[in-house]
Amino acid sequence: MxxxxxxxxxxxxxxxxxxxxxxxxxxxxxxxxxxxxxxxxxxxxxxxPRATYRDSWPLPLRAYDTAFRAMEPSFPVKESSTDNSHNRKLIDSFRSRMRAQLDQHVNMGDVLSALERAESDSESCSQGAWLGYWLCISFLRHSYRWGVTPIVSEAQNEVSLDFPHQLDVPWSYIQRHFGVTSPGGCMTSLMYSNLRADDHLEYSVTVGMPEDHHSTEYWNTKLxxxxxxxxxxxxxxxxxxxxxxxxxxxxxxxxxxxxxxxxxxxxxxxxxxxxxxxxxxxxxxxxxxxxxxxxxxxxxxxxxxxxxxxxxxxxxxxxxxxxxxxxxxxxxxxxxxxxxxxxxxxxxxxxxxxxxxxxxxxxxxxxxxxxxxxxxxxxxxxxxxxxxxxxxxxxxxxxxxxxxxxxxxxxxxxxxxxxxxxxxxxxxxx
Missing domain, CATH: 1.20.58 (Methane Monooxygenase Hydroxylase; Chain G, domain 1)
Structure with missing residues (x-):
């Protein structure tokens, strides 16, 4: 049939x-x-939608791309552990390093000014740029939420989590702009917006992994x-x-x-x-x-x-x-x-x-x-x-x-x- x-x-x-x-x-x-x-x-x-990326964003927002690029290679591990104490150290270390990256690169005063302008003046930030920025912040939030991939029960057991204010503040602007209410990413932000016009992924959760990992990640979004x-x-x-x-x-x-x-x-x-x-x-x-x-x-x-x-x-x-x-x-x-x-x-x-x-x-x-x-x-x-x-x-x-x-x-x-x-x-x- x-x-x-x-x-x-x-x-x-x-x-x-x-x-x-x-x-x-x-x-x-x-x-x-x-x-x-x-x-x-x-x-x-x-x-x-075809998102546009770092170079199309208001200058202060580009720091988020810098922060994610620094963290991108350390998110995946080749072999997962079932040791909760080991996994807790991995998660806490990853989150600590991300907070340090955000503290180092993101100037929240400049970010707020850029977001306020983007919200009131469409010419200062195109819809493609909004989509690309949403993608970047979504990847930052999801990687911070889990701390390691493959995900582990130590993170699944968490019932609440305080995110860095550098990730919470822009999220409220993103929610208003797109009309979504979830604290996490969605198909539009994590998938539709991640396939570039040249048919490559902009951001990846398999950096440093073997080719079959990259291929599976690509085809999951491509599909x-x-x-x-x-x-x-x-x-x-x-x-x-x-x-x-x-x-x-x-x-x-x-x-x-x-x-x-x-x-x-x-x-x-x-x-x-x-x-x-x-x-x-x-x-x-x-x-x-x-x-x-x-x-x-x-x-x-x-x-x-x-x-x-x-x-x-x-x-x-x-x-x-x-x-x-x-x-x-x-x-x-x-x-x-x-x-x-x-x-x-x-x-x-x-x-x-x-x-x-x-x-x-x-x-x-x-x-x-x-x-x-x-x-x-x-x-x-x-x-x-x-x-x-x-x-x-x-x-x-x-x-x-x-x-x-x-x-x-x-x-x-x-x-x-x-x-x-x-x-x-x-x-x-x-």
Whole structure:
């Protein structure tokens, strides 16, 4: 049943710029306005967003890049220890050295002036620069939170943590600018913003590690960013389909959604042909890629695959409930992303098409085809994730970065827990 997901796939030489197509769209409709805002406001003119880095930031903020570069090589270790006292020394030493770096390089008076100006004058700090700075501060906060990667139970046991004021003060500006409330990073800050235009990662948590560690870290980010690149034409088609339904042009709406189904099929093929051991090594992913993206402090989770805008857009467009609680979604999704999703949810295209009666039959069939593809992806993903999440890591408690520490006695119980959660969402995908 899943054979169509796994054919041999080769990357095209160049993916057309769907962002350009969206900005040049001649149709006028609130759905297209929300999508343009995602591209212009959320991504600084492109989606997925292309952050800009150190040289584009206001001068005082560049000290944070200096601090992270100094700490970057000492965050990962080749061999994890199960000795809590040893790990406590590692964590405390790393945090102490980071505080020293921040004290040495960061002038908080100048930083505050730069942030105040950036907040009030968009010309002093572009959206790309904001995204790059958010990325840098996120990496600093996550590495300070864990103190060592692979993460260890000694850090997982912490219930609270005081961060250096150099990391807390700018975080409040970042939260206001993007409209997020989490104390930690998210998919937008740690992943979307970390893949440079030259296809390299800006920051890394595997400096000094073997090549397979670097490759797995790269492909973990590349997979997420490339899914957004491949899904963006689908977002455009969804917005156009809504405009056609509102105009009563059901033939154009059906044709548009047929194209959306084709786009989704290619995106899902890419997902499954990339999520293999040759690119994402199972022995490395859990320890060096997934772990540091967690958070756990204050009952707040870290990065989850469920934060992917691709799959939230599908759920929202298709009306697959329950929708996330607004307070929980605002932890990790910036305002413009939530505005896009909430527009799709409120519009409820399946209800709108149903109101057209028999005239909407072909459109309804294309919507059901989208649901079928999403169900098949969730079935395949449930199987594909198991070997990645079940790797034995004795230095840590069972945890996913997006669900925090799980009350499971071993990896097998952990997988059962995850399968229950994924199975519940599969059952809701109707």
């Amino acid at each position: 899943l054979s169509w997901l796994f054919p041999t796939w080769s990357q095209p030489a160049q993916i057309p710029s769907a962002s350009t197509d969206i900005l040049a769209e001649p149709l006028h409709h609130p759905a297209l306005t929300c999508l343009r805002d995602l591209v212009v406001v959320g991504g600084g003119g492109a989606w997925p 997420i960013v490339s899914m957004e690149e491949r899904a963006l034409p689908m977002y455009h088609l969804f917005a156009r389909a809504i405009a056609f339904v509102d105009a009563g042009d059901m033939t154009a709406a059906a044709d548009t959604l047929k194209s959306a189904n084709d786009v989704l099929k290619l995106a899902l093929k890419f997902f499954f042909t990339t999520m293999v051991d040759a690119t994402l090594a199972q022995s490395i992913w859990l320890a060096y890629v997934q772990g540091y993206q967690g958070w756990t402090l204050g009952g707040i989770d870290g990065i989850s695959g469920g934060q992917s805008l691709t799959f939230r857009t599908l759920d929202s467009f298709l009306g697959i409930r329950p929708f996330p609680e607004p307070e929980k979604e605002s932890l990790h999704l910036p305002t413009v992303q939530r505005d896009w999703l909430n527009f799709l949810r409120k519009y409820d295209i399946r209800a709108a098409v149903k109101a057209h009666g028999e005239d909407g039959t072909a459109v309804a069939a294309e919507l059901e085809a989208l649901v079928k593809q999403l169900r098949l992806w969730r079935m395949g993903h449930m199987r594909r994730m198991q070997p990645y999440e079940s790797v034995h890591r004795p230095e840590r408690m069972t945890m996913t970065s997006g669900i925090s520490v799980v009350n499971a006695s071993d990896e097998n119980e952990m997988i059962k827990h995850l399968k229950r959660q994924l199975g519940q969402r599969l059952a809701q995908t109707v």
